[in-house]
Amino acid sequence: MTTILWFRQDLRLADNPALHAALQAGPVLPVYVLDDAAAGAWAHGGAQRWWLHYSLAALGADLAARGAPLLLLRGSALELLPRLAEAVQADAIHAGRLYEPWARKRDEALHLALAGAGRRLVPHTSSLLHEPHRLRTGQDKPYSVYTPFSRAVFALGEPAPPIPAPERIPAAPAQPGLALEALGLLPRLDWWKEFPRHWQPGEAGAARRLADFGAEALRAYPDRRNIPGEASTSGLSPHLRFGEVSPRQVWHAARAMGATGEHTFLKEVLWREFSYHLLWHRPEMPEAPLQPRFAEFPWQPEPRLLAAWQQGRTGYPIVDAGMRQLWRTGWMHNRVRMVVASFLVKHLLQPWQAGEAWFWDTLVDGDLAANAASWQWVAGCGADAAPYFRVFNPVLQGEKFDPAGAYVRRWVPEVSALPDAVIHKPWTAPRPPGGYPAPIVEHGRGRERALAAYAALREEGTRVV
Structure with missing residues:
Protein backbone atom coordinates (compact mmCIF):
# COMPACT_ATOMS: atom_id res chain seq x y z
CA MET A 1 0.00 0.00 0.00
CA SER A 127 9.52 20.85 14.26
CA LEU A 128 9.23 21.16 18.06
CA LEU A 129 10.45 19.28 21.09
CA HIS A 130 7.02 19.14 22.72
CA GLU A 131 3.45 19.67 21.61
CA PRO A 132 2.15 23.05 22.88
CA HIS A 133 -1.15 21.66 24.12
CA ARG A 134 0.64 19.21 26.42
CA LEU A 135 2.66 21.76 28.40
CA ARG A 136 0.62 23.26 31.24
CA THR A 137 1.31 25.16 34.44
CA GLY A 138 0.52 23.81 37.88
CA GLN A 139 -2.84 25.59 37.53
CA ASP A 140 -3.48 23.68 34.29
CA LYS A 141 -3.10 26.81 32.16
CA PRO A 142 -0.83 27.60 29.20
CA TYR A 143 2.48 29.23 30.10
CA SER A 144 2.56 32.96 29.46
CA VAL A 145 6.04 33.73 30.84
CA TYR A 146 9.19 32.36 29.27
CA THR A 147 11.31 31.57 32.34
CA PRO A 148 8.82 29.17 34.00
CA PHE A 149 8.21 27.63 30.58
CA SER A 150 11.89 26.94 29.99
CA ARG A 151 12.31 25.52 33.48
CA ALA A 152 9.40 23.17 32.89
CA VAL A 153 10.89 21.94 29.63
CA PHE A 154 14.30 21.33 31.19
CA ALA A 155 12.55 19.44 34.01
CA LEU A 156 11.05 17.04 31.47
CA GLY A 157 14.53 15.67 30.81
CA GLU A 158 16.28 14.89 27.58
CA PRO A 159 14.24 14.55 24.38
CA ALA A 160 14.27 11.26 22.52
CA PRO A 161 17.39 10.64 20.43
CA PRO A 162 17.22 11.63 16.74
CA ILE A 163 16.19 9.04 14.15
CA PRO A 164 18.87 8.26 11.53
CA ALA A 165 18.15 8.99 7.89
CA PRO A 166 17.15 5.92 5.86
CA GLU A 167 19.64 4.59 3.34
CA ARG A 168 16.89 3.65 0.86
CA ILE A 169 13.28 4.73 0.39
CA PRO A 170 11.02 2.35 -1.58
CA ALA A 171 9.28 4.54 -4.12
CA ALA A 172 5.67 4.53 -5.22
CA PRO A 173 4.91 4.85 -8.96
CA ALA A 174 5.78 8.31 -10.28
CA GLN A 175 3.04 10.90 -10.66
CA PRO A 176 2.92 14.02 -12.87
CA GLY A 177 4.22 17.10 -11.14
CA LEU A 178 6.06 20.37 -11.70
CA ALA A 179 9.68 21.28 -12.23
CA LEU A 180 11.16 23.30 -9.38
CA GLU A 181 11.39 26.42 -11.54
CA ALA A 182 7.65 26.21 -12.27
CA LEU A 183 6.92 26.96 -8.62
CA GLY A 184 8.12 30.51 -9.27
CA LEU A 185 9.84 30.85 -5.91
CA LEU A 186 12.82 33.01 -6.82
CA PRO A 187 11.87 36.69 -6.36
CA ARG A 188 12.00 38.86 -9.47
CA LEU A 189 13.87 41.59 -7.60
CA ASP A 190 17.39 40.19 -7.39
CA TRP A 191 18.42 41.78 -4.10
CA TRP A 192 19.13 38.23 -2.92
CA LYS A 193 22.13 37.73 -5.24
CA GLU A 194 24.50 38.00 -2.25
CA PHE A 195 22.64 35.38 -0.19
CA PRO A 196 24.58 32.36 -1.57
CA ARG A 197 27.78 33.84 -0.15
CA HIS A 198 26.34 33.48 3.34
CA TRP A 199 24.05 30.45 3.21
CA GLN A 200 23.75 26.87 2.00
CA PRO A 201 20.07 25.89 2.18
CA GLY A 202 19.34 22.21 2.70
CA GLU A 203 20.04 19.44 5.14
CA ALA A 204 23.74 19.24 4.32
CA GLY A 205 24.11 22.97 4.93
CA ALA A 206 22.35 22.61 8.27
CA ALA A 207 24.64 19.75 9.29
CA ARG A 208 27.67 21.83 8.36
CA ARG A 209 26.43 24.81 10.39
CA LEU A 210 25.79 22.62 13.40
CA ALA A 211 29.23 21.02 13.13
CA ASP A 212 30.94 24.39 12.73
CA PHE A 213 29.21 25.58 15.88
CA GLY A 214 31.53 23.31 17.82
CA ALA A 215 32.55 23.03 21.43
CA GLU A 216 34.78 26.10 21.29
CA ALA A 217 32.05 28.38 19.93
CA LEU A 218 29.54 26.92 22.35
CA ARG A 219 31.89 27.45 25.27
CA ALA A 220 32.20 31.13 24.38
CA TYR A 221 28.51 31.53 23.61
CA PRO A 222 27.32 33.03 26.94
CA ASP A 223 29.94 35.80 26.77
CA ARG A 224 30.20 36.42 23.03
CA ARG A 225 26.68 35.82 21.64
CA ASN A 226 25.81 39.54 21.92
CA ILE A 227 28.82 40.72 19.88
CA PRO A 228 27.49 41.32 16.35
CA GLY A 229 30.93 41.89 14.85
CA GLU A 230 31.89 38.28 15.58
CA ALA A 231 30.63 34.97 14.23
CA SER A 232 29.55 34.01 17.75
CA THR A 233 26.10 32.56 17.12
CA SER A 234 25.07 29.27 15.53
CA GLY A 235 23.41 30.62 12.37
CA LEU A 236 20.96 27.71 12.58
CA SER A 237 17.75 29.74 12.64
CA PRO A 238 16.86 29.44 8.91
CA HIS A 239 17.68 25.73 8.95
CA LEU A 240 15.36 25.26 11.92
CA ARG A 241 12.71 27.39 10.30
CA PHE A 242 12.56 25.09 7.26
CA GLY A 243 13.14 21.93 9.25
CA GLU A 244 16.46 21.06 7.63
CA VAL A 245 17.61 20.20 11.13
CA SER A 246 15.35 19.24 14.02
CA PRO A 247 15.33 20.73 17.53
CA ARG A 248 16.20 17.26 18.84
CA GLN A 249 19.27 17.12 16.64
CA VAL A 250 20.37 20.56 17.84
CA TRP A 251 19.67 19.68 21.48
CA HIS A 252 21.62 16.42 21.46
CA ALA A 253 24.48 17.91 19.44
CA ALA A 254 24.87 20.69 22.00
CA ARG A 255 24.82 18.17 24.82
CA ALA A 256 27.42 16.02 23.07
CA MET A 257 29.77 18.98 22.70
CA GLY A 258 30.04 19.10 26.49
CA ALA A 259 30.75 22.82 26.58
CA THR A 260 29.86 25.12 29.45
CA GLY A 261 27.72 27.36 27.26
CA GLU A 262 25.23 24.69 26.28
CA HIS A 263 22.56 25.71 28.81
CA THR A 264 22.53 29.32 27.58
CA PHE A 265 22.33 28.13 23.99
CA LEU A 266 19.51 25.68 24.68
CA LYS A 267 17.54 28.44 26.37
CA GLU A 268 17.62 30.27 23.03
CA VAL A 269 16.30 27.13 21.34
CA LEU A 270 13.50 27.12 23.91
CA TRP A 271 12.57 30.74 23.13
CA ARG A 272 11.59 29.46 19.69
CA GLU A 273 9.65 26.65 21.37
CA PHE A 274 7.93 29.16 23.66
CA SER A 275 6.94 31.30 20.68
CA TYR A 276 5.09 28.34 19.17
CA HIS A 277 3.48 27.65 22.53
CA LEU A 278 2.13 31.22 22.49
CA LEU A 279 0.98 30.99 18.89
CA TRP A 280 -0.91 27.74 19.53
CA HIS A 281 -2.83 29.20 22.45
CA ARG A 282 -3.10 32.76 21.09
CA PRO A 283 -3.54 32.42 17.31
CA GLU A 284 -4.25 36.16 17.01
CA MET A 285 -0.63 36.91 17.98
CA PRO A 286 0.71 37.79 14.48
CA GLU A 287 -1.86 40.55 14.02
CA ALA A 288 -3.12 41.71 17.42
CA PRO A 289 -1.40 42.60 20.71
CA LEU A 290 -1.65 39.88 23.32
CA GLN A 291 -2.45 42.58 25.87
CA PRO A 292 -5.76 43.98 24.56
CA ARG A 293 -5.27 47.49 25.95
CA PHE A 294 -2.40 47.97 23.48
CA ALA A 295 -4.95 48.04 20.70
CA GLU A 296 -5.41 51.69 21.68
CA PHE A 297 -1.71 52.56 21.70
CA PRO A 298 -1.13 55.98 20.06
CA TRP A 299 1.13 54.88 17.22
CA GLN A 300 2.10 57.59 14.75
CA PRO A 301 2.47 55.83 11.37
CA GLU A 302 4.73 57.82 9.09
CA PRO A 303 5.89 56.28 5.76
CA ARG A 304 8.97 58.51 5.65
CA LEU A 305 10.24 57.26 9.01
CA LEU A 306 9.44 53.63 8.20
CA ALA A 307 11.32 53.90 4.90
CA ALA A 308 14.38 55.43 6.58
CA TRP A 309 14.43 52.54 9.01
CA GLN A 310 13.97 49.94 6.27
CA GLN A 311 16.77 51.43 4.19
CA GLY A 312 19.25 51.81 7.06
CA ARG A 313 19.22 55.61 6.90
CA THR A 314 18.29 56.55 10.48
CA GLY A 315 21.58 58.25 11.38
CA TYR A 316 22.33 55.71 14.12
CA PRO A 317 25.10 53.39 12.85
CA ILE A 318 24.16 50.31 14.91
CA VAL A 319 20.56 50.52 13.67
CA ASP A 320 21.57 51.16 10.08
CA ALA A 321 24.18 48.39 10.13
CA GLY A 322 21.52 45.92 11.20
CA MET A 323 19.05 46.95 8.55
CA ARG A 324 21.68 46.82 5.83
CA GLN A 325 22.93 43.43 6.99
CA LEU A 326 19.33 42.22 6.79
CA TRP A 327 18.88 43.49 3.24
CA ARG A 328 22.13 42.04 1.94
CA THR A 329 22.20 38.70 3.76
CA GLY A 330 18.60 37.94 4.74
CA TRP A 331 19.59 37.76 8.39
CA MET A 332 20.43 40.01 11.31
CA HIS A 333 22.29 39.39 14.56
CA ASN A 334 19.83 38.82 17.42
CA ARG A 335 21.13 41.59 19.69
CA VAL A 336 20.80 44.04 16.81
CA ARG A 337 17.29 42.78 16.05
CA MET A 338 16.27 43.94 19.51
CA VAL A 339 17.95 47.32 19.02
CA VAL A 340 16.41 48.04 15.61
CA ALA A 341 12.98 46.84 16.75
CA SER A 342 13.07 49.01 19.85
CA PHE A 343 14.13 51.98 17.73
CA LEU A 344 11.22 51.54 15.33
CA VAL A 345 8.44 51.13 17.88
CA LYS A 346 9.74 53.42 20.62
CA HIS A 347 11.93 56.13 19.12
CA LEU A 348 9.79 56.39 15.98
CA LEU A 349 6.41 55.22 17.38
CA GLN A 350 5.77 53.08 14.32
CA PRO A 351 3.42 50.09 14.79
CA TRP A 352 5.18 46.86 15.61
CA GLN A 353 3.18 45.14 12.87
CA ALA A 354 5.03 47.27 10.28
CA GLY A 355 8.37 45.97 11.54
CA GLU A 356 7.04 42.43 11.73
CA ALA A 357 5.92 42.63 8.09
CA TRP A 358 9.31 43.93 6.91
CA PHE A 359 11.15 41.19 8.77
CA TRP A 360 8.74 38.61 7.36
CA ASP A 361 9.61 39.61 3.82
CA THR A 362 13.37 40.05 4.24
CA LEU A 363 14.46 37.38 6.74
CA VAL A 364 15.50 33.96 5.45
CA ASP A 365 14.59 32.67 8.92
CA GLY A 366 11.19 34.39 8.90
CA ASP A 367 9.19 32.32 11.35
CA LEU A 368 5.62 33.38 12.13
CA ALA A 369 5.71 32.38 15.80
CA ALA A 370 9.16 33.72 16.69
CA ASN A 371 8.76 36.87 14.59
CA ALA A 372 5.43 37.82 16.14
CA ALA A 373 6.41 36.88 19.70
CA SER A 374 9.68 38.82 19.50
CA TRP A 375 8.11 41.98 18.06
CA GLN A 376 5.43 41.92 20.73
CA TRP A 377 8.10 41.40 23.40
CA VAL A 378 9.99 44.48 22.27
CA ALA A 379 6.83 46.55 21.87
CA GLY A 380 5.77 45.64 25.40
CA CYS A 381 2.42 44.17 24.40
CA GLY A 382 3.26 40.47 24.43
CA ALA A 383 2.55 37.78 27.00
CA ASP A 384 6.09 37.96 28.37
CA ALA A 385 6.91 41.47 27.25
CA ALA A 386 9.77 43.82 27.97
CA PRO A 387 8.83 46.61 30.39
CA TYR A 388 7.54 49.65 28.55
CA PHE A 389 10.28 51.80 30.11
CA ARG A 390 13.01 49.71 28.48
CA VAL A 391 14.05 51.88 25.54
CA PHE A 392 17.35 50.80 24.06
CA ASN A 393 19.78 53.69 23.59
CA PRO A 394 21.27 52.93 20.15
CA VAL A 395 24.50 54.77 20.96
CA LEU A 396 25.10 52.94 24.23
CA GLN A 397 24.11 49.61 22.67
CA GLY A 398 26.67 50.15 19.94
CA GLU A 399 29.39 51.21 22.37
CA LYS A 400 28.72 48.24 24.63
CA PHE A 401 28.43 45.44 22.07
CA ASP A 402 30.48 46.84 19.17
CA PRO A 403 33.08 48.95 21.01
CA ALA A 404 35.66 48.96 18.23
CA GLY A 405 33.02 49.46 15.55
CA ALA A 406 33.82 46.24 13.67
CA TYR A 407 30.16 45.61 12.89
CA VAL A 408 29.18 49.10 11.80
CA ARG A 409 32.39 49.57 9.79
CA ARG A 410 31.43 46.52 7.73
CA TRP A 411 27.85 47.50 6.99
CA VAL A 412 27.97 51.32 7.13
CA PRO A 413 31.06 52.28 5.12
CA GLU A 414 30.21 55.98 5.36
CA VAL A 415 31.40 55.98 8.99
CA SER A 416 34.22 53.46 8.66
CA ALA A 417 37.00 56.08 8.88
CA LEU A 418 35.79 57.53 12.18
CA PRO A 419 37.67 56.77 15.42
CA ASP A 420 36.14 54.34 17.90
CA ALA A 421 35.15 57.13 20.29
CA VAL A 422 32.62 58.66 17.90
CA ILE A 423 31.76 55.89 15.45
CA HIS A 424 28.42 55.24 17.15
CA LYS A 425 27.58 58.97 17.30
CA PRO A 426 29.09 60.34 14.07
CA TRP A 427 27.28 63.67 14.38
CA THR A 428 29.67 64.53 17.24
CA ALA A 429 32.79 64.07 15.12
CA PRO A 430 34.76 67.23 14.24
CA ARG A 431 33.99 66.42 10.62
CA PRO A 432 30.79 64.34 10.38
CA PRO A 433 31.00 61.93 7.44
CA GLY A 434 29.51 63.21 4.21
CA GLY A 435 26.65 61.28 2.69
CA TYR A 436 25.50 59.87 6.02
CA PRO A 437 22.27 61.27 7.49
CA ALA A 438 21.91 63.06 10.79
CA PRO A 439 19.75 61.21 13.36
CA ILE A 440 16.11 61.27 12.33
CA VAL A 441 15.17 61.67 15.98
CA GLU A 442 17.26 62.73 18.96
CA HIS A 443 17.51 59.86 21.44
CA GLY A 444 16.37 61.79 24.49
CA ARG A 445 13.39 63.23 22.64
CA GLY A 446 12.43 59.85 21.23
CA ARG A 447 12.67 58.20 24.63
CA GLU A 448 10.57 60.87 26.35
CA ARG A 449 7.88 60.62 23.70
CA ALA A 450 7.77 56.82 23.97
CA LEU A 451 7.59 56.86 27.76
CA ALA A 452 4.79 59.42 27.66
CA ALA A 453 2.80 57.28 25.23
CA TYR A 454 3.26 54.15 27.33
CA ALA A 455 2.47 55.98 30.56
CA ALA A 456 -0.73 57.42 29.08
CA LEU A 457 -1.78 53.97 27.98
CA ARG A 458 -1.10 52.55 31.43
CA GLU A 459 -3.10 55.33 33.08
CA GLU A 460 -5.98 54.83 30.67
CA GLY A 461 -5.90 51.11 31.37
CA THR A 462 -6.02 51.78 35.10
CA ARG A 463 -9.06 54.05 34.72
CA VAL A 464 -10.87 51.45 32.62
CA VAL A 465 -10.28 48.79 35.25
Missing part, protein backbone atom coordinates in the same frame (compact mmCIF):
# COMPACT_ATOMS: atom_id res chain seq x y z
CA THR A 2 1.40 3.39 -1.02
CA THR A 3 1.84 6.02 1.68
CA ILE A 4 2.09 9.74 0.92
CA LEU A 5 4.76 11.69 2.78
CA TRP A 6 3.82 15.38 2.80
CA PHE A 7 6.88 17.53 3.40
CA ARG A 8 6.14 20.91 4.99
CA GLN A 9 8.35 22.47 7.67
CA ASP A 10 10.57 19.38 7.86
CA LEU A 11 12.69 19.42 4.72
CA ARG A 12 15.11 16.73 5.88
CA LEU A 13 15.58 12.97 5.94
CA ALA A 14 17.27 12.54 9.32
CA ASP A 15 15.10 12.67 12.44
CA ASN A 16 11.94 12.93 10.40
CA PRO A 17 9.19 11.09 12.32
CA ALA A 18 6.72 11.37 9.42
CA LEU A 19 9.20 9.72 7.05
CA HIS A 20 10.03 7.05 9.62
CA ALA A 21 6.34 6.19 10.06
CA ALA A 22 5.64 6.20 6.32
CA LEU A 23 8.46 3.74 5.72
CA GLN A 24 6.77 1.20 7.97
CA ALA A 25 3.83 0.95 5.58
CA GLY A 26 5.57 0.26 2.26
CA PRO A 27 6.28 2.36 -0.86
CA VAL A 28 6.45 6.11 -0.21
CA LEU A 29 5.42 9.01 -2.42
CA PRO A 30 7.16 12.19 -1.17
CA VAL A 31 5.33 15.40 -2.09
CA TYR A 32 5.65 19.12 -1.45
CA VAL A 33 2.69 21.43 -2.16
CA LEU A 34 3.21 25.17 -2.52
CA ASP A 35 -0.10 26.45 -1.17
CA ASP A 36 0.19 30.24 -1.05
CA ALA A 37 -3.55 30.85 -1.02
CA ALA A 38 -4.08 28.92 2.21
CA ALA A 39 -1.38 30.93 3.97
CA GLY A 40 -2.83 34.23 2.76
CA ALA A 41 -0.90 37.20 4.17
CA TRP A 42 1.55 34.79 5.79
CA ALA A 43 2.65 33.03 2.63
CA HIS A 44 6.44 32.84 2.43
CA GLY A 45 8.13 36.24 2.20
CA GLY A 46 10.63 37.02 -0.53
CA ALA A 47 13.76 35.92 1.35
CA GLN A 48 12.05 32.76 2.53
CA ARG A 49 11.03 31.92 -1.03
CA TRP A 50 14.65 32.16 -2.11
CA TRP A 51 15.62 29.76 0.67
CA LEU A 52 12.75 27.40 -0.07
CA HIS A 53 13.74 27.13 -3.72
CA TYR A 54 17.22 25.86 -2.90
CA SER A 55 16.07 23.80 0.08
CA LEU A 56 13.64 21.92 -2.14
CA ALA A 57 16.40 21.42 -4.69
CA ALA A 58 18.60 19.86 -2.00
CA LEU A 59 15.77 17.73 -0.62
CA GLY A 60 14.83 16.54 -4.10
CA ALA A 61 18.39 15.45 -4.78
CA ASP A 62 18.64 13.64 -1.44
CA LEU A 63 15.36 11.81 -2.03
CA ALA A 64 16.27 10.86 -5.60
CA ALA A 65 19.58 9.44 -4.40
CA ARG A 66 17.61 7.14 -2.11
CA GLY A 67 15.22 6.04 -4.81
CA ALA A 68 12.13 8.18 -4.20
CA PRO A 69 11.91 11.41 -6.24
CA LEU A 70 10.11 14.41 -4.77
CA LEU A 71 6.78 15.32 -6.37
CA LEU A 72 6.24 19.08 -6.56
CA LEU A 73 2.73 20.55 -6.78
CA ARG A 74 1.31 24.04 -6.61
CA GLY A 75 -2.20 24.98 -5.55
CA SER A 76 -4.69 24.06 -2.86
CA ALA A 77 -3.40 21.18 -0.75
CA LEU A 78 -6.98 20.65 0.38
CA GLU A 79 -7.92 19.83 -3.22
CA LEU A 80 -4.70 18.31 -4.56
CA LEU A 81 -3.89 15.81 -1.81
CA PRO A 82 -7.21 13.93 -1.73
CA ARG A 83 -7.00 13.57 -5.51
CA LEU A 84 -3.42 12.35 -5.25
CA ALA A 85 -4.34 9.86 -2.53
CA GLU A 86 -7.16 8.53 -4.73
CA ALA A 87 -4.85 8.26 -7.75
CA VAL A 88 -2.21 6.18 -5.94
CA GLN A 89 -4.65 4.43 -3.61
CA ALA A 90 -2.87 5.69 -0.50
CA ASP A 91 -4.64 5.02 2.76
CA ALA A 92 -2.67 7.62 4.74
CA ILE A 93 -0.81 10.91 4.39
CA HIS A 94 1.96 11.39 6.96
CA ALA A 95 3.16 14.93 7.71
CA GLY A 96 4.94 16.99 10.33
CA ARG A 97 2.44 18.96 12.40
CA LEU A 98 2.13 22.71 11.76
CA TYR A 99 1.02 25.28 14.33
CA GLU A 100 0.14 28.41 12.37
CA PRO A 101 -3.59 29.28 12.56
CA TRP A 102 -4.12 29.01 8.81
CA ALA A 103 -2.36 25.63 8.68
CA ARG A 104 -4.40 24.26 11.58
CA LYS A 105 -7.61 25.27 9.83
CA ARG A 106 -6.50 23.65 6.57
CA ASP A 107 -5.40 20.44 8.30
CA GLU A 108 -8.74 20.11 10.06
CA ALA A 109 -10.55 20.43 6.73
CA LEU A 110 -8.17 17.97 5.05
CA HIS A 111 -8.64 15.47 7.86
CA LEU A 112 -12.40 15.54 7.29
CA ALA A 113 -12.04 15.30 3.51
CA LEU A 114 -9.75 12.28 3.75
CA ALA A 115 -11.84 10.59 6.43
CA GLY A 116 -14.85 10.78 4.16
CA ALA A 117 -12.97 8.59 1.69
CA GLY A 118 -11.68 6.21 4.35
CA ARG A 119 -8.20 7.76 4.48
CA ARG A 120 -6.16 9.40 7.24
CA LEU A 121 -4.03 12.48 7.77
CA VAL A 122 -1.41 11.42 10.33
CA PRO A 123 0.47 14.35 11.94
CA HIS A 124 3.79 13.93 13.73
CA THR A 125 5.77 16.12 16.12
CA SER A 126 8.60 17.18 13.86
